[in-house]
Amino acid sequence: xxxxxxxxxxxxxxxxxxxxxxxxxxxxxxxxxxxxxxxxxxxxxxxxxxxxxxxxxxxxxxxxxxxxxxxxxxxxxxxxxxxxxxxxxxxxxxxxxxxxxxxxxxxxxxxxxxxxxxxxxxxxxxxxxxxxxxxxxxxxxxxxxxxxxxxxxxxxxxxxxxxxxxxxxxxxxxxxxxxxxxxxxxxxxxxxxxxxxxxxxxxxxxxxxxxxxxxxxxxxxxxxxxxxxxxxxxxxxxxxxxxxxxxxxxxxxxxxxxxxxxxxxxxxxxxxxxxxxxxxxx
Amino acid sequence: xxxxxxxxxxxxxxxxxxxxxxxxxxxxxxxxxxxxxxxxxxxxxxxxxxxxxxxxxxxxxxxxxxxxxxxxxxxxxxxxxxxxxx
Numbered sequence: 001x002x003x004x005x006x007x008x009x010x011x012x013x014x015x016x017x018x019x020x021x022x023x024x025x026x027x028x029x030x031x032x033x034x035x036x037x038x039x040x041x042x043x044x045x046x047x048x049x050x051x052x053x054x055x056x057x058x059x060x061x062x063x064x065x066x067x068x069x070x071x072x073x074x075x076x077x078x079x080x081x082x083x084x085x086x087x088x089x090x091x092x093x094x095x096x097x098x099x100x101x102x103x104x105x106x107x108x109x110x111x112x113x114x115x116x117x118x119x120x121x122x123x124x125x126x127x128x129x130x131x132x133x134x135x136x137x138x139x140x141x142x143x144x145x146x147x148x149x150x151x152x153x154x155x156x157x158x159x160x161x162x163x164x165x166x167x168x169x170x171x172x173x174x175x176x177x178x179x180x181x182x183x184x185x186x187x188x189x190x191x192x193x194x195x196x197x198x199x200x201x202x203x204x205x206x207x208x209x210x211x212x213x214x215x216x217x218x219x220x221x222x223x224x225x226x227x228x229x230x231x232x233x234x235x236x237x238x239x240x241x242x243x244x245x246x247x248x249x250x251x252x253x254x255x256x257x258x259x260x261x262x263x264x265x266x267x268x269x270x271x272x273x274x275x276x277x278x279x280x281x282x
Numbered sequence: 283x284x285x286x287x288x289x290x291x292x293x294x295x296x297x298x299x300x301x302x303x304x305x306x307x308x309x310x311x312x313x314x315x316x317x318x319x320x321x322x323x324x325x326x327x328x329x330x331x332x333x334x335x336x337x338x339x340x341x342x343x344x345x346x347x348x349x350x351x352x353x354x355x356x357x358x359x360x361x362x363x364x365x366x367x368x
Binding site: 008009010013014018030031032033034035036037038039044059062063066071074075076079080082084085105106107109110117118119120121161164165214215216217233235236237238256258259260262267268269271272274275 | 308309310311313319320322323325329338339340341342346348349350352353354355356357358359360361362363365366367368
């Protein structure tokens, strides 16, 4: 949206005020920050401080300026076209309505500094979600999940983003181990209870030394009639090491990191695409 | 179009300012400490308080709504989406 090549209406409007600041306290660089703007892109106030007091001050400043503007000064001359920002929709349209959507949370065992956890999402299409279970749903049945799916988890989701998003993921050749087994532990009416057990190891040495070697355990319940998971937990815990490109990790020493996958909700915020959805091959 | 978006049409944000450090000492994952590790990693309620705000997840959605309702927009822009991976 900040890039000049993007000519979508939302990007053009954003670039009218991006990087402007009306408050300069503890600012971070670039276009990151908080902006109060009128619907026509008229800047009311802006700051990029993480201090909530500065944010409150900015909002008050914005509302004060808003009150001085005439209708013509604050609104677009005609209603915005809902289809004029389709670039943003491309990934959202891949949302697997009838599949499996997981919230992914990562946290260190021992807090290095604040913030110490981050959030992402993992998506599975309906056919992929079904491959998490054995073909025959009877107690004791075991099933090795498809290698492709476990590799996808290891490459794009078992990552150190605890302090901040790292704009890199593990390449194919970094995956040294990737195994996940599901076992049917109970079948009761329409509900099949599963356990998960597995391990992965991903490691690169160039351009940076970075890796993660977790053990995985989990449990889930699948509704056979509805063909969907009604409960899901997958927990990865293991040593991470190295520093990312921009994940704000300052200590490269090996340390334990945990990552939990649970069912996502269905609010708009819970439908945001995974960071590396474009690498899924969908 | 890899950056930014998210905004809200209303005000009222609660940000955590100070948190007591955890003293979580569990080592490698086992069936015995599974629940402790899970609960350690999962967000506390206060960590999710900002998500109670009905943010619109794209800037354009808010522009459309703000224009129709004649309201100002509060945009929170980060490298990465503020509501998930930032």
